Amino acid sequence: MTGMSAQPVVPVRPPEQLGLAGMPRQLFACTPSRLTSWVDCPRRYRLTYLDRPRPPAGPPWAHNSFGAGIHNALAGWWRLSRAQRTIDSAGELLAACWSAEGFRDPAHSSAWLARGRALVQRYVAGLDPDREPLGVERTIAARTNRLALSGRVDRLDDRDGELVVVDYKTGRRPLTVDDTRGSMALALYAVAAAATLRRRCVRVELHHLPTGEVHRYEHTDESLQRQVRRAEQIADEAQAATAAFKAQIVDSPAGTPTPVGIADMFAPRPGSQCGWCDMRAHCPEGAAAAPAQVPWAGLGEDKGSETDAAQPGPSGPPDRAQS
Ligand code: SF4
Numbered sequence: 001m002t003g004m005s006a007q008p009v010v011p012v013r014p015p016e017q018l019g020l021a022g023m024p025r026q027l028f029a030c031t032p033s034r035l036t037s038w039v040d041c042p043r044r045y046r047l048t049y050l051d052r053p054r055p056p057a058g059p060p061w062a063h064n065s066f067g068a069g070i071h072n073a074l075a076g077w078w079r080l081s082r083a084q085r086t087i088d089s090a091g092e093l094l095a096a097c098w099s100a101e102g103f104r105d106p107a108h109s110s111a112w113l114a115r116g117r118a119l120v121q122r123y124v125a126g127l128d129p130d131r132e133p134l135g136v137e138r139t140i141a142a143r144t145n146r147l148a149l150s151g152r153v154d155r156l157d158d159r160d161g162e163l164v165v166v167d168y169k170t171g172r173r174p175l176t177v178d179d180t181r182g183s184m185a186l187a188l189y190a191v192a193a194a195a196t197l198r199r200r201c202v203r204v205e206l207h208h209l210p211t212g213e214v215h216r217y218e219h220t221d222e223s224l225q226r227q228v229r230r231a232e233q234i235a236d237e238a239q240a241a242t243a244a245f246k247a248q249i250v251d252s253p254a255g256t257p258t259p260v261g262i263a264d265m266f267a268p269r270p271g272s273q274c275g276w277c278d279m280r281a282h283c284p285e286g287a288a289a290a291p292a293q294v295p296w297a298g299l300g301e302d303k304g305s306e307t308d309a310a311q312p313g314p315s316g317p318p319d320r321a322q323s
Helices: 032-040 042-050 062-079 087-097 106-125 177-182 184-197 221-250 260-265 272-276 284-289
Strands: 028-030 135-143 147-159 162-169 203-208 213-218
Touching: 028 032, 028 221, 032 042, 032 147, 032 184, 032 221, 042 221, 062 087, 062 106, 062 135, 062 147, 062 162, 087 106, 135 184, 147 184, 147 221, 162 184, 177 203, 177 213, 184 203, 184 221, 221 260, 272 284
Parallel strands: 028 147, 162 203
Antiparallel strands: 135 147, 147 162, 203 213
16 A cells, blocks of 8 residues: 655656747646547537537437436535435435436336336445545546546545545446556556645545445556556647647638548547437448447347346447536
């Protein structure tokens, strides 16, 4: 275990690098999910973050409604008074914030509400309601040499003097400790938590509600710095493409054809994931690559039993995006 330190792992505001002509380079303002979006598919990044007016996204997904409901119920549970933090209240909170968007019909939505109620109740039954988190759905931020990072963490715990980043997962795919260790988003949350609270933060956890498993990892200063460098490299690419886009598209007269260089920078990455992409209707290559999934496909019911539904194969939808 790494000991406590009064110093943040990553300096809150290191000296800026100088760009051309000695001008300070502008920091790239981003969330972890924005960086991940660039890596996954530059075409989707452009459609989501740059094109204006923003092309309309596809219909809502049932698995997103399910995940958002679970997250909101757990956040609400910690906001209750100590006496109100009961197992039953977790289920009531889920019912109060439940959205039926994306489900096949009302009966389908009700069945999944019942399943979600069982999950949150099982989860809170394992919590100590007296252990007040340091933050719930807390916004955190940090600046590195190249990034102005921000994000919202599901829960921040103080465990015997150590900060722990907790991220809830509700997707079907079972997780392993490798998911925790390799997650750039979790590492960036640790860096941002350290900068925001001005305390060391190296411990991160994924809490997978469908299986009840918790996967823990303790970073070193070096492993966090590696993830920051990785994020900065991604940001450099995205920032260069964004600057070119702005110069050649946004500032050009309406109707100007997209220059070949810009199209290459935002090339599509067609594959099976395109069936789940919210921007598929605006992307001919992606539409040709995979059939559209029905809005409730991410729940995984076609794979068999209720238990199987929580443990799908690897080609399912991405879990709830991290902010
Ligand atoms: S449909 Fe596929 S290729 Fe097209 S934007 Fe979406 S993920 Fe990218």
